[in-house]
Amino acid sequence: MPMSPRKRAQAFRGAQYGILVLALAAVAFFANWEKLGDAFFNLDAMSTQFPGIITTALVNTIIYTALGFALGLAIGLVLALMKLSSVGPYRWIATVYIEFFRGVPALLVFIALGFGVPLAFQLQFDTYSTAAIALGLVGSAYIAETLRAGIQAVPKGQVEAARSLGMSQSRATFTVVIPQAFRIILPPLTNELILLTKDSSLIYLLGLLGSEYELAKFGREGMNATNSMSPILLAGLCYLIITVPLGYLSRYLERRAGRQRDEGLEVTA
């Protein structure tokens, strides 16, 4: 007798759950929990990491990321406007920049800034500036594309209304278009911030003083000191302290934006 579509869907889902349970059971059964626990969940090794992992490493990660994001936002805005410009060379320069920094590994940018620039120009920035510039350069390429999409999503009538009230093109862009673009792109922009938080782990390439350690570097130093993997696991968990709330924020903003759109449609339709 053929099964009804509903029965078939139920049976299919049942099979999926079964496979999941089997896989978990296999992992639980075959993994060497004793050794694993010793290496990764050694509470003694973890406890040696406090309070530095919070007061130094977590704080530094947040500072590096915030500085990089602020700079990335500023450069990204300029790039987005250049990319939408009617002036050809502006568009070309922005395109080349975005393609380059979006395409090369962040690692390379850090090495170039940390070692290439000092060699070339006899310039030595402090760690915080270098980190901010490197993260800003990497982030700006993504942020520029997100911003450009947001600006283009603002209806053309908004600019026409602003222009016909006597605003210049740039005044209309900054008073009317960009504030509305930001509302549209807040959720994807939060994602850029999360990605940048993780990219900040590459700052170790610059060579850091103890007081400049961010989470990843702090965790690895802890690994060496305690002869255990546990500190790096702890550092990983600390990233979640930053990224999980940001993820919630992003989803909240998305829901709010969606609700505003729906309400808007309801009234005008």
Add this chain to the structure above:
Amino acid sequence: MSAGTDDAIVEISGLHKAFGKLEVLKGIDVRVRRGEVVCIIGPSGSGKSTLLRCVNLLEEPNSGTVLVNGYELTDPDVDIDRARRSIGMVFQGFNLFGHLSVLDNLTVAQRKVLGRDAAESERIARENLEKVGLAEKAKSMPDQLSGGQQQRVAIARALSMQPAVMLFDEPTSALDPELVGDVLGVMRQLADEGMTMLVVTHEMQFAREVADTVLFMDGGVVVEAGPPSKVIGEPSEERTKTFLSRVLNPVHATETG
């Protein structure tokens, strides 16, 4: 109401506009006197919206001249932002600034373009909201208003700049039928107060009752112009008659069209 004298505030001559190969305006000459209400009617694609958008240079003409309130908009060196201060524009889709409250929609350009201070711009904004009957909506956001209310806010926003001419681009075409009356009422009141108005519209009754002059456009030219009693009442051109019978009597359009 016509001002009686012949001081033109809008002078359009020899206006041509093409989008790529498509010629939309093929030589338009129009004079609008101060205080005159001109309704532009015609089938869709006739170029009437394009003509209106040339009067504040939202569309750039290919040739011809457009003079508004002493500014020659077609001069490449014109200060277009300054010229537009005296030209109010109302769009079919309202185009209120979605991130600003009703009050801020009315004050933002007063402050940033005219340099008025916060108190004065708010006073003028509230006066104009009062005029369109929406004084109590000052703190609302645009998406909390009905289409008719949004359009009246858009009219108040344009009036807050104290323009010399108002342009209306099919202001009621996006509205539910029962909301059209409120907007037309505000426009009629404006006309009675002596505002110079250019109105692209399909509302024949409004054109008949409020306009001093009706322009009938078709195929990128002005086919017929004159007082509504002539152009709508007793059209002399065949194209005008065909269009009017379709608009005024859509159910039986095939018999006459």
